Amino acid sequence: MQRIREKVGLAPLICAPVKADAYGHGAVPMARAAIDAGASYLAVASVDEGAELRSAGIGVPILVLSLPLPEELVSAARLGLSLLLGDEDMVKEAAFAAEQAGEKLAVHLKIDTGMGRVGCRPEAASTLAAYITSFPSLVYAGTATHLSVADSRVLEDIRYTKKQLSLFTKSIESIRVAGFDPGIVHAANSGAVLLHGDACFDLVRPGILLYGYSPVEHPPITVEPVMELITRIVLIKTMRRGEAVSYGRTWTASEDTRIATIPVGYGDGLPRGLSGNFSVCIQRRLYPLVGRICMDQCMIDLGNDTDIRRWDEVTIFGGKARSAAELAAKLCTIPYEIMCNINKRVPRVYAYL
Numbered sequence: 001m002q003r004i005r006e007k008v009g010l011a012p013l014i015c016a017p018v019k020a021d022a023y024g025h026g027a028v029p030m031a032r033a034a035i036d037a038g039a040s041y042l043a044v045a046s047v048d049e050g051a052e053l054r055s056a057g058i059g060v061p062i063l064v065l066s067l068p069l070p071e072e073l074v075s076a077a078r079l080g081l082s083l084l085l086g087d088e089d090m091v092k093e094a095a096f097a098a099e100q101a102g103e104k105l106a107v108h109l110k111i112d113t114g115m116g117r118v119g120c121r122p123e124a125a126s127t128l129a130a131y132i133t134s135f136p137s138l139v140y141a142g143t144a145t146h147l148s149v150a151d152s153r154v155l156e157d158i159r160y161t162k163k164q165l166s167l168f169t170k171s172i173e174s175i176r177v178a179g180f181d182p183g184i185v186h187a188a189n190s191g192a193v194l195l196h197g198d199a200c201f202d203l204v205r206p207g208i209l210l211y212g213y214s215p216v217e218h219p220p221i222t223v224e225p226v227m228e229l230i231t232r233i234v235l236i237k238t239m240r241r242g243e244a245v246s247y248g249r250t251w252t253a254s255e256d257t258r259i260a261t262i263p264v265g266y267g268d269g270l271p272r273g274l275s276g277n278f279s280v281c282i283q284r285r286l287y288p289l290v291g292r293i294c295m296d297q298c299m300i301d302l303g304n305d306t307d308i309r310r311w312d313e314v315t316i317f318g319g320k321a322r323s324a325a326e327l328a329a330k331l332c333t334i335p336y337e338i339m340c341n342i343n344k345r346v347p348r349v350y351a352y353l
Helices: 002-008 019-023 027-036 047-055 070-079 088-101 122-133 155-177 190-195 324-330 335-340
Strands: 013-017 041-044 062-064 082-085 105-110 138-144 184-188 229-232 235-239 257-262 279-282 285-290 298-303 313-317
Touching: 002 013, 002 190, 013 027, 019 027, 019 335, 027 041, 027 047, 041 047, 047 062, 047 070, 070 088, 070 105, 082 088, 082 138, 088 105, 088 122, 088 138, 105 122, 122 138, 122 155, 138 155, 155 184, 184 190, 279 298, 313 324, 324 335
Parallel strands: 013 041, 041 062, 062 082, 082 105, 105 138, 138 184
Antiparallel strands: 229 313, 235 257, 257 298, 279 285, 279 313, 285 298
16 A cells, blocks of 8 residues: 555545455455555445445445446445446436435446446446436446556557547546536556556556555566465375375376375365466475365475474465465466455464564
8 A cells, every 4th residue: 555655646545446355365354454554445346345344344435346236226325335337227226226225325437448348438428427417316426447458568558548548538528518527537457556647547446456466567666465375284194106196196206205285275265277386385495286186185295305394384375485476377367366266264364564
């Protein structure tokens, strides 16, 4: 939060996305930490996620980034959530639900400038703004877009982002010319925070940056991973040359060795695709995973290292081990997916530094 604030300056508000259980970190603790560090808004993907924060006593504005189902709208109004809407049908449904709830429902108008996901076309923005303001049960609180390639330094992608921002600023101007206040204007995700200062209007929404990973190579600010995935060795056994480990007998000892078992598997979020393709950290040294990763356990080849003992700590990623980004690269995915998939059964332990 501090490094993002230094990058964007004092003016924009910061919205901390805590959707998907705060990218696997735990929504309520992360929300509180972000607010303590200066976040003015939180963002979630669903009404249920917003309800979890409200039930924990969190009172700051919460923006629901994905479209809710009609039956969730009354709850959204009663919880005081803000909705990101970009079509007349959803606006009408939201207005009716707010009337039923006897509440005023805050709406942020979503403009699709090139993401192709949700939102109105730029040329329809002023018309939809007028439609939102026609309902007494709605409050036109903001206007937003989402940038699809703001994290890219490829010239064609930079041009595309500039085109998106141009369409967005023209849409904002058309809303103002039509006599409406666009409210809080926002567009910047993590990539835009790093590479496109002109996207940091009234509020920024840095997601992955807050959790210590940059979507940009060689970023202008340094962030450090928040999450470490740590376990302990529960068993060490000697395997003789020619003996196999785990399902499918995909790994066989080429010489006598020591094998450690740890109680982590794909049921916890350690992808099975890493079987035989990743190393973990024990006492500042890397040791390879061998055999197939099971649902609840996996195995490590210690070689003839006799310094390692049962109950020793094992870091799978984060801290002094490899990062979730390195793990993700092995699977041709992104660190977001790795962290989001850490299962709920894995205890979260928080250290405030």
